[in-house]
Amino acid sequence: MSEIIKNGRVQADEWTVLRLAEGDDPAAVALPAGRVIVPLAVWLARRDALHAQAEAGxxxxxxxxxxxxxxxxxxxxxxxxxxxxxxKFADGRGYSIATLLRTRHGYGGELRAIGDVLRDQFFFLLRCGFSVLQPREGKYSAAQLEAALASLRDFSEPYQGAVDRPEPLFRRQPRTPLHKEAA
Incomplete structure:
Protein backbone atom coordinates (compact mmCIF):
# COMPACT_ATOMS: atom_id res chain seq x y z
CA MET A 1 0.00 0.00 0.00
CA SER A 2 1.41 3.38 -0.95
CA GLU A 3 1.74 6.33 1.38
CA ILE A 4 0.41 9.83 0.83
CA ILE A 5 0.75 13.21 2.45
CA LYS A 6 -2.65 14.41 3.57
CA ASN A 7 -3.71 16.88 6.25
CA GLY A 8 -0.10 17.58 7.18
CA ARG A 9 0.89 13.99 7.88
CA VAL A 10 2.01 10.80 6.17
CA GLN A 11 -0.64 8.13 6.03
CA ALA A 12 -1.53 4.93 4.18
CA ASP A 13 -3.53 5.36 1.00
CA GLU A 14 -6.91 3.64 0.64
CA TRP A 15 -7.29 4.42 -3.07
CA THR A 16 -6.21 2.48 -6.16
CA VAL A 17 -5.30 4.41 -9.31
CA LEU A 18 -6.56 2.62 -12.41
CA ARG A 19 -4.26 3.02 -15.40
CA LEU A 20 -5.33 1.79 -18.81
CA ALA A 21 -3.00 -0.39 -20.83
CA GLU A 22 -2.61 0.35 -24.51
CA GLY A 23 -5.65 -0.99 -26.34
CA ASP A 24 -7.89 -1.16 -23.26
CA ASP A 25 -11.47 -0.11 -23.95
CA PRO A 26 -12.52 2.53 -21.36
CA ALA A 27 -16.13 1.39 -21.64
CA ALA A 28 -15.30 -2.25 -20.84
CA VAL A 29 -12.27 -2.23 -18.52
CA ALA A 30 -12.83 -4.01 -15.20
CA LEU A 31 -12.65 -1.79 -12.13
CA PRO A 32 -10.77 -3.05 -9.06
CA ALA A 33 -12.69 -3.52 -5.82
CA GLY A 34 -12.63 -0.78 -3.20
CA ARG A 35 -11.92 2.91 -3.65
CA VAL A 36 -10.71 3.57 -7.17
CA ILE A 37 -9.55 6.59 -9.17
CA VAL A 38 -10.40 6.08 -12.84
CA PRO A 39 -9.00 7.90 -15.87
CA LEU A 40 -11.17 10.60 -17.42
CA ALA A 41 -11.79 8.34 -20.46
CA VAL A 42 -13.42 5.69 -18.23
CA TRP A 43 -15.54 8.32 -16.49
CA LEU A 44 -16.73 9.80 -19.78
CA ALA A 45 -17.50 6.36 -21.28
CA ARG A 46 -19.40 5.13 -18.18
CA ARG A 47 -20.55 8.26 -16.37
CA ASP A 48 -24.14 7.10 -15.81
CA ALA A 49 -23.07 3.71 -14.42
CA LEU A 50 -20.35 5.19 -12.18
CA HIS A 51 -22.18 8.27 -10.91
CA ALA A 52 -23.64 6.54 -7.84
CA GLN A 53 -20.19 5.27 -6.80
CA ALA A 54 -18.77 8.77 -7.15
CA GLU A 55 -21.55 10.24 -5.00
CA ALA A 56 -20.92 7.51 -2.42
CA GLY A 57 -17.29 8.65 -2.20
CA LYS A 88 7.29 13.20 -15.46
CA PHE A 89 8.66 15.84 -13.12
CA ALA A 90 9.21 18.38 -15.89
CA ASP A 91 5.53 18.39 -16.92
CA GLY A 92 4.00 21.43 -15.21
CA ARG A 93 0.55 21.31 -16.79
CA GLY A 94 -0.88 19.73 -13.64
CA TYR A 95 -0.22 22.94 -11.69
CA SER A 96 -2.46 24.83 -14.12
CA ILE A 97 -5.17 22.15 -13.97
CA ALA A 98 -5.22 22.31 -10.17
CA THR A 99 -5.40 26.10 -10.18
CA LEU A 100 -8.24 26.05 -12.71
CA LEU A 101 -10.20 23.46 -10.73
CA ARG A 102 -9.89 25.49 -7.51
CA THR A 103 -10.37 29.00 -8.89
CA ARG A 104 -12.36 28.96 -12.12
CA HIS A 105 -14.47 25.88 -11.38
CA GLY A 106 -14.73 26.24 -7.58
CA TYR A 107 -13.86 22.62 -6.81
CA GLY A 108 -13.70 22.11 -3.05
CA GLY A 109 -13.11 18.35 -2.77
CA GLU A 110 -9.89 16.39 -2.42
CA LEU A 111 -7.41 17.31 -5.15
CA ARG A 112 -4.59 14.80 -5.44
CA ALA A 113 -1.24 14.99 -7.27
CA ILE A 114 -0.30 11.53 -8.59
CA GLY A 115 2.53 10.17 -10.72
CA ASP A 116 6.04 11.58 -10.73
CA VAL A 117 5.46 13.84 -7.72
CA LEU A 118 8.81 14.91 -6.26
CA ARG A 119 9.68 16.25 -2.83
CA ASP A 120 11.06 19.48 -4.32
CA GLN A 121 7.60 20.21 -5.74
CA PHE A 122 5.50 19.53 -2.63
CA PHE A 123 5.34 23.13 -1.42
CA PHE A 124 4.38 24.46 -4.86
CA LEU A 125 1.78 21.73 -5.39
CA LEU A 126 0.07 22.74 -2.16
CA ARG A 127 0.18 26.41 -3.19
CA CYS A 128 -1.66 25.53 -6.43
CA GLY A 129 -4.49 23.87 -4.55
CA PHE A 130 -3.54 20.22 -4.17
CA SER A 131 -4.67 18.78 -0.84
CA VAL A 132 -3.04 15.34 -1.17
CA LEU A 133 0.40 14.43 -2.51
CA GLN A 134 0.94 10.88 -3.75
CA PRO A 135 4.48 10.15 -4.91
CA ARG A 136 5.09 6.94 -6.86
CA GLU A 137 5.03 3.89 -4.60
CA GLY A 138 8.52 3.12 -3.32
CA LYS A 139 9.94 6.50 -4.41
CA TYR A 140 10.50 7.67 -0.82
CA SER A 141 10.99 5.93 2.49
CA ALA A 142 8.81 6.83 5.47
CA ALA A 143 11.72 8.85 6.92
CA GLN A 144 12.11 10.80 3.67
CA LEU A 145 8.40 11.63 3.62
CA GLU A 146 8.57 12.82 7.24
CA ALA A 147 11.54 15.04 6.33
CA ALA A 148 9.57 16.38 3.38
CA LEU A 149 6.74 17.29 5.75
CA ALA A 150 9.15 19.26 7.91
CA SER A 151 10.45 21.10 4.85
CA LEU A 152 6.92 22.29 4.03
CA ARG A 153 7.26 24.65 7.00
CA ASP A 154 10.44 26.28 5.61
CA PHE A 155 8.45 29.23 4.28
CA SER A 156 6.27 30.80 6.95
CA GLU A 157 4.97 33.63 4.76
CA PRO A 158 4.97 33.17 1.00
CA TYR A 159 5.33 36.45 -0.85
CA GLN A 160 3.29 35.70 -3.97
CA GLY A 161 -0.44 35.18 -4.04
CA ALA A 162 -1.62 31.68 -5.01
CA VAL A 163 -4.61 29.40 -4.56
CA ASP A 164 -3.82 28.72 -0.89
CA ARG A 165 -3.30 32.43 -0.06
CA PRO A 166 -4.66 34.71 -2.80
CA GLU A 167 -3.36 37.95 -1.32
CA PRO A 168 0.36 38.67 -1.78
CA LEU A 169 2.38 39.46 1.33
CA PHE A 170 2.44 43.22 0.75
CA ARG A 171 -1.38 43.21 0.90
CA ARG A 172 -1.50 41.03 4.05
CA GLN A 173 0.98 43.07 6.10
CA PRO A 174 0.03 46.41 7.63
CA ARG A 175 2.35 49.16 6.48
CA THR A 176 3.27 52.34 8.21
CA PRO A 177 4.83 55.27 6.36
CA LEU A 178 8.56 55.74 6.86
CA HIS A 179 8.32 59.53 7.06
CA LYS A 180 5.64 61.83 8.32
CA GLU A 181 4.42 64.05 5.56
CA ALA A 182 5.02 67.74 6.08
CA ALA A 183 1.90 69.69 6.86
Missing amino acids: VLGVWLAGDEDPAVLAGDLSALALIAVDFP
Whole structure:
Protein backbone atom coordinates (compact mmCIF):
# COMPACT_ATOMS: atom_id res chain seq x y z
CA MET A 1 0.00 0.00 0.00
CA SER A 2 1.41 3.38 -0.95
CA GLU A 3 1.74 6.33 1.38
CA ILE A 4 0.41 9.83 0.83
CA ILE A 5 0.75 13.21 2.45
CA LYS A 6 -2.65 14.41 3.57
CA ASN A 7 -3.71 16.88 6.25
CA GLY A 8 -0.10 17.58 7.18
CA ARG A 9 0.89 13.99 7.88
CA VAL A 10 2.01 10.80 6.17
CA GLN A 11 -0.64 8.13 6.03
CA ALA A 12 -1.53 4.93 4.18
CA ASP A 13 -3.53 5.36 1.00
CA GLU A 14 -6.91 3.64 0.64
CA TRP A 15 -7.29 4.42 -3.07
CA THR A 16 -6.21 2.48 -6.16
CA VAL A 17 -5.30 4.41 -9.31
CA LEU A 18 -6.56 2.62 -12.41
CA ARG A 19 -4.26 3.02 -15.40
CA LEU A 20 -5.33 1.79 -18.81
CA ALA A 21 -3.00 -0.39 -20.83
CA GLU A 22 -2.61 0.35 -24.51
CA GLY A 23 -5.65 -0.99 -26.34
CA ASP A 24 -7.89 -1.16 -23.26
CA ASP A 25 -11.47 -0.11 -23.95
CA PRO A 26 -12.52 2.53 -21.36
CA ALA A 27 -16.13 1.39 -21.64
CA ALA A 28 -15.30 -2.25 -20.84
CA VAL A 29 -12.27 -2.23 -18.52
CA ALA A 30 -12.83 -4.01 -15.20
CA LEU A 31 -12.65 -1.79 -12.13
CA PRO A 32 -10.77 -3.05 -9.06
CA ALA A 33 -12.69 -3.52 -5.82
CA GLY A 34 -12.63 -0.78 -3.20
CA ARG A 35 -11.92 2.91 -3.65
CA VAL A 36 -10.71 3.57 -7.17
CA ILE A 37 -9.55 6.59 -9.17
CA VAL A 38 -10.40 6.08 -12.84
CA PRO A 39 -9.00 7.90 -15.87
CA LEU A 40 -11.17 10.60 -17.42
CA ALA A 41 -11.79 8.34 -20.46
CA VAL A 42 -13.42 5.69 -18.23
CA TRP A 43 -15.54 8.32 -16.49
CA LEU A 44 -16.73 9.80 -19.78
CA ALA A 45 -17.50 6.36 -21.28
CA ARG A 46 -19.40 5.13 -18.18
CA ARG A 47 -20.55 8.26 -16.37
CA ASP A 48 -24.14 7.10 -15.81
CA ALA A 49 -23.07 3.71 -14.42
CA LEU A 50 -20.35 5.19 -12.18
CA HIS A 51 -22.18 8.27 -10.91
CA ALA A 52 -23.64 6.54 -7.84
CA GLN A 53 -20.19 5.27 -6.80
CA ALA A 54 -18.77 8.77 -7.15
CA GLU A 55 -21.55 10.24 -5.00
CA ALA A 56 -20.92 7.51 -2.42
CA GLY A 57 -17.29 8.65 -2.20
CA VAL A 58 -15.70 5.44 -3.48
CA LEU A 59 -14.83 6.59 -7.00
CA GLY A 60 -12.67 9.47 -8.17
CA VAL A 61 -11.42 10.64 -11.56
CA TRP A 62 -7.89 11.50 -12.67
CA LEU A 63 -6.88 13.88 -15.41
CA ALA A 64 -3.81 13.76 -17.62
CA GLY A 65 -1.89 16.98 -18.28
CA ASP A 66 -3.41 17.38 -21.75
CA GLU A 67 -7.04 17.03 -20.59
CA ASP A 68 -9.31 19.99 -20.00
CA PRO A 69 -10.70 20.18 -16.44
CA ALA A 70 -13.78 22.01 -17.81
CA VAL A 71 -15.01 18.62 -19.05
CA LEU A 72 -15.76 17.76 -15.40
CA ALA A 73 -17.44 21.07 -14.56
CA GLY A 74 -20.93 19.54 -14.45
CA ASP A 75 -19.77 16.59 -12.31
CA LEU A 76 -17.73 18.38 -9.64
CA SER A 77 -20.44 18.17 -6.98
CA ALA A 78 -20.54 14.36 -7.34
CA LEU A 79 -16.76 13.85 -7.25
CA ALA A 80 -15.22 13.80 -3.79
CA LEU A 81 -11.78 13.19 -5.31
CA ILE A 82 -10.06 14.40 -8.46
CA ALA A 83 -6.45 13.52 -9.18
CA VAL A 84 -4.05 15.09 -11.65
CA ASP A 85 -1.32 12.94 -13.15
CA PHE A 86 2.27 14.13 -13.47
CA PRO A 87 3.81 11.70 -15.99
CA LYS A 88 7.29 13.20 -15.46
CA PHE A 89 8.66 15.84 -13.12
CA ALA A 90 9.21 18.38 -15.89
CA ASP A 91 5.53 18.39 -16.92
CA GLY A 92 4.00 21.43 -15.21
CA ARG A 93 0.55 21.31 -16.79
CA GLY A 94 -0.88 19.73 -13.64
CA TYR A 95 -0.22 22.94 -11.69
CA SER A 96 -2.46 24.83 -14.12
CA ILE A 97 -5.17 22.15 -13.97
CA ALA A 98 -5.22 22.31 -10.17
CA THR A 99 -5.40 26.10 -10.18
CA LEU A 100 -8.24 26.05 -12.71
CA LEU A 101 -10.20 23.46 -10.73
CA ARG A 102 -9.89 25.49 -7.51
CA THR A 103 -10.37 29.00 -8.89
CA ARG A 104 -12.36 28.96 -12.12
CA HIS A 105 -14.47 25.88 -11.38
CA GLY A 106 -14.73 26.24 -7.58
CA TYR A 107 -13.86 22.62 -6.81
CA GLY A 108 -13.70 22.11 -3.05
CA GLY A 109 -13.11 18.35 -2.77
CA GLU A 110 -9.89 16.39 -2.42
CA LEU A 111 -7.41 17.31 -5.15
CA ARG A 112 -4.59 14.80 -5.44
CA ALA A 113 -1.24 14.99 -7.27
CA ILE A 114 -0.30 11.53 -8.59
CA GLY A 115 2.53 10.17 -10.72
CA ASP A 116 6.04 11.58 -10.73
CA VAL A 117 5.46 13.84 -7.72
CA LEU A 118 8.81 14.91 -6.26
CA ARG A 119 9.68 16.25 -2.83
CA ASP A 120 11.06 19.48 -4.32
CA GLN A 121 7.60 20.21 -5.74
CA PHE A 122 5.50 19.53 -2.63
CA PHE A 123 5.34 23.13 -1.42
CA PHE A 124 4.38 24.46 -4.86
CA LEU A 125 1.78 21.73 -5.39
CA LEU A 126 0.07 22.74 -2.16
CA ARG A 127 0.18 26.41 -3.19
CA CYS A 128 -1.66 25.53 -6.43
CA GLY A 129 -4.49 23.87 -4.55
CA PHE A 130 -3.54 20.22 -4.17
CA SER A 131 -4.67 18.78 -0.84
CA VAL A 132 -3.04 15.34 -1.17
CA LEU A 133 0.40 14.43 -2.51
CA GLN A 134 0.94 10.88 -3.75
CA PRO A 135 4.48 10.15 -4.91
CA ARG A 136 5.09 6.94 -6.86
CA GLU A 137 5.03 3.89 -4.60
CA GLY A 138 8.52 3.12 -3.32
CA LYS A 139 9.94 6.50 -4.41
CA TYR A 140 10.50 7.67 -0.82
CA SER A 141 10.99 5.93 2.49
CA ALA A 142 8.81 6.83 5.47
CA ALA A 143 11.72 8.85 6.92
CA GLN A 144 12.11 10.80 3.67
CA LEU A 145 8.40 11.63 3.62
CA GLU A 146 8.57 12.82 7.24
CA ALA A 147 11.54 15.04 6.33
CA ALA A 148 9.57 16.38 3.38
CA LEU A 149 6.74 17.29 5.75
CA ALA A 150 9.15 19.26 7.91
CA SER A 151 10.45 21.10 4.85
CA LEU A 152 6.92 22.29 4.03
CA ARG A 153 7.26 24.65 7.00
CA ASP A 154 10.44 26.28 5.61
CA PHE A 155 8.45 29.23 4.28
CA SER A 156 6.27 30.80 6.95
CA GLU A 157 4.97 33.63 4.76
CA PRO A 158 4.97 33.17 1.00
CA TYR A 159 5.33 36.45 -0.85
CA GLN A 160 3.29 35.70 -3.97
CA GLY A 161 -0.44 35.18 -4.04
CA ALA A 162 -1.62 31.68 -5.01
CA VAL A 163 -4.61 29.40 -4.56
CA ASP A 164 -3.82 28.72 -0.89
CA ARG A 165 -3.30 32.43 -0.06
CA PRO A 166 -4.66 34.71 -2.80
CA GLU A 167 -3.36 37.95 -1.32
CA PRO A 168 0.36 38.67 -1.78
CA LEU A 169 2.38 39.46 1.33
CA PHE A 170 2.44 43.22 0.75
CA ARG A 171 -1.38 43.21 0.90
CA ARG A 172 -1.50 41.03 4.05
CA GLN A 173 0.98 43.07 6.10
CA PRO A 174 0.03 46.41 7.63
CA ARG A 175 2.35 49.16 6.48
CA THR A 176 3.27 52.34 8.21
CA PRO A 177 4.83 55.27 6.36
CA LEU A 178 8.56 55.74 6.86
CA HIS A 179 8.32 59.53 7.06
CA LYS A 180 5.64 61.83 8.32
CA GLU A 181 4.42 64.05 5.56
CA ALA A 182 5.02 67.74 6.08
CA ALA A 183 1.90 69.69 6.86
